[in-house]
Amino acid sequence: MKARAFSYFRAATIDQALDAHARAGDDARFIAGGQSLVPALSLRLQAPRLLIDITHIDALRGVRRDGGYLRIGALTRHCEMLSEPLIAEFAPLLHAAAPFVAHPAIRNRGTFGGSVALADPASEFPAMTLALDAEIEIAGASGGRRIKADDFFLDLFETALQPGELITAVFVPLFKADQRFAFDELARRRGDYALVGCGMLATFTGERVDDIRISFFSVGNTPTRVKGAEATLIGSSLDAERIAAAQAALEGDLAPPDSDEVPPAMRLHLARVLLGRLLGRLGEGA
Amino acid sequence: MNHSDETLLDDADETVRVRLVVNGRKVACEVAPRETLVDCLRNSLELTGTHAGCEMGACGACLVQLDGRAVHSCLMFAVQADGAAINTIEGLSDSGLIADLQAEFHRRNALQCGFCTPGMLINAHELLSQVAQPSREEIRDALSGNYCRCTGYEAIVDAIDAVAKARSAGGGAT
Ligand SMILES: Cc1cc2nc3c(=O)[nH]c(=O)nc-3n(C[C@H](O)[C@H](O)[C@H](O)COP(=O)(O)OP(=O)(O)OC[C@H]3O[C@@H](n4cnc5c(N)ncnc54)[C@H](O)[C@@H]3O)c2cc1C
Ligand code: FES
Ligand code: FES
Numbered sequence: 455m456k457a458r459a460f461s462y463f464r465a466a467t468i469d470q471a472l473d474a475h476a477r478a479g480d481d482a483r484f485i486a487g488g489q490s491l492v493p494a495l496s497l498r499l500q501a502p503r504l505l506i507d508i509t510h511i512d513a514l515r516g517v518r519r520d521g522g523y524l525r526i527g528a529l530t531r532h533c534e535m536l537s538e539p540l541i542a543e544f545a546p547l548l549h550a551a552a553p554f555v556a557h558p559a560i561r562n563r564g565t566f567g568g569s570v571a572l573a574d575p576a577s578e579f580p581a582m583t584l585a586l587d588a589e590i591e592i593a594g595a596s597g598g599r600r601i602k603a604d605d606f607f608l609d610l611f612e613t614a615l616q617p618g619e620l621i622t623a624v625f626v627p628l629f630k631a632d633q634r635f636a637f638d639e640l641a642r643r644r645g646d647y648a649l650v651g652c653g654m655l656a657t658f659t660g661e662r663v664d665d666i667r668i669s670f671f672s673v674g675n676t677p678t679r680v681k682g683a684e685a686t687l688i689g690s691s692l693d694a695e696r697i698a699a700a701q702a703a704l705e706g707d708l709a710p711p712d713s714d715e716v717p718p719a720m721r722l723h724l725a726r727v728l729l730g731r732l733l734g735r736l737g738e739g740a
Numbered sequence: 741m742n743h744s745d746e747t748l749l750d751d752a753d754e755t756v757r758v759r760l761v762v763n764g765r766k767v768a769c770e771v772a773p774r775e776t777l778v779d780c781l782r783n784s785l786e787l788t789g790t791h792a793g794c795e796m797g798a799c800g801a802c803l804v805q806l807d808g809r810a811v812h813s814c815l816m817f818a819v820q821a822d823g824a825a826i827n828t829i830e831g832l833s834d835s836g837l838i839a840d841l842q843a844e845f846h847r848r849n850a851l852q853c854g855f856c857t858p859g860m861l862i863n864a865h866e867l868l869s870q871v872a873q874p875s876r877e878e879i880r881d882a883l884s885g886n887y888c889r890c891t892g893y894e895a896i897v898d899a900i901d902a903v904a905k906a907r908s909a910g911g912g913a914t
Contacts, residue, residue: 455795459752462773462819478749485820492776492815493796503749505773507820533809557885558866560797562809563816644884 528567581677680707692737763831800886829858852890
């Protein structure tokens with residue numbers, strides 16, 4: 455199928471993009487990598503009258519240190535998560551997740567900001583912004599703001615973004631020497647969306663966990679932090695008993711949706727298996 | 741490519757002129773905004789080596805190089821490519837850059853109907869330009885977005901593996 459006819463506008467600045475969106479009202483969409491939007495247009499799940507191409511806006515590009523944060527521009531491509539040295543050093547969880555996002559050619563065009571804006575509950579990066587305690591920077595007609603990832607994902611494909619607002623960057627606290635991370639997912643085929651996926655970031659004193667943030671994807675309507683499991687692990691040295699307690703806590707943290715393909719009980723089981731595996735790796739210093 | 745206020749929404753059915761450098765040659769074509777790059781390449785520029793399969797980003801038949809990187813030409817509109825440099829399978833063939841890959845695919849029967857082959861070659865070319873000696877596992881991983889209905893992938897992995905080894909040994913595979 456082919457997309458319904460639309461007009462195309464290439465924005466050179468954030469203001470131009472916001473302005474064009476305001477003038478077109480609900481009938482406009484921003485296009486970044488297009489790796490989710492173009493299929494949606496071809497299937498006519500969406501039929502906006504105007505596409506606003508944001509990929510030529512320089513202010514949305516680049517990765518740099520900004521105080522205690524790494525500022526990752528919205529247009530940072532998935533492949534740059536693998537090639538950019540600042541990401542490997544200061545946001546290694548994103549570096550670890552990137553190879554699981556789609557296939558190489560899709561990673562060459564898909565953008566970090568597009569993935570976070572879309573908020574697909576099966577996507578790797580939105581969930582990782584939760585584990586990382588990241589902040590999303592947003593530009594809109596009424597000015598700019600920064601919002602915690604914890605407050606950003608509201609429901610299925612629904613975020614704190616208002617119509618016409620643009621994600622400009624994501625701020626990730628710099629990875630520190632006393633921190634460890636782990637990431638993995640279970641999928642039927644490499645590059646497919648995960649049946650269950652998980653990433654975590656923990657701060658240690660010696661072998662004791664002082665703080666831990668664990669985020670799952672493909673287990674509900676939004677990326678999901680598992681606060682019950684996190685709480686059982688604080689103060690732990692990640693021994694078998696505490697890991698088992700965290701796995702048990704998932705029952706209260708997660709409520710996988712019913713689906714013909716993967717029954718909720720199976721998804722919960724897979725989540726426990728994955729959590730055990732990742733905490734084991736974290737305990738070994740990985 | 742900027743529009744004034746009143747035309748912002750009103751040129752959906754009009755064509756736009758885009759300029760591209762395709763296979764090293766400057767070209768211009770008239771496209772409707774909703775025309776995908778694969779359709780533009782095949783219909784307007786008559787470069788039919790790039791194939792349209794799923795048109796959803798899943799099969800890899802439509803891969804081209806855009807500014808040096810492999811991308812799905814079914815997942816972008818031609819207007820988005822205005823100003824870009826594109827290499828299709830025709831350009832890569834003519835340049836001789838992938839002659840060893842093509843010869844090895846041929847020798848090892850890594851194609852039957854050939855529908856998927858242009859995409860396979862573009863992806864293999866991208867992989868080998870980034871990793872000189874990929875493992876078989878890495879080759880499989882890189883090809884995970886390319887569907888082949890005919891040969892099974894073993895021969896394709898063999899061919900890419902052989903070329904990687906031959907290139908690293910300092911010669912071509914042929
Ligand atoms: C075959 C296939 C497999 C895939 N597999 C995976 C996978 O395993 N994991 C995964 O995470 N993704 C996967 N994807 C999706 C892909 O990673 C997309 O790149 C990503 O989800 C969206 O990013 P984009 O830049 O392409 O956004 P686009 O498609 O351009 O836009 C997506 C949405 O976000 C909006 N948007 C884009 N940028 C901004 C911004 N800066 N501010 C506000 N709104 C914005 C757009 O208006 C649109 O509504 C897959 C895609 C395909 C085709
Ligand atoms: S036609 Fe583009 S991926 Fe199938
Ligand atoms: S050779 Fe026929 S699809 Fe691959």
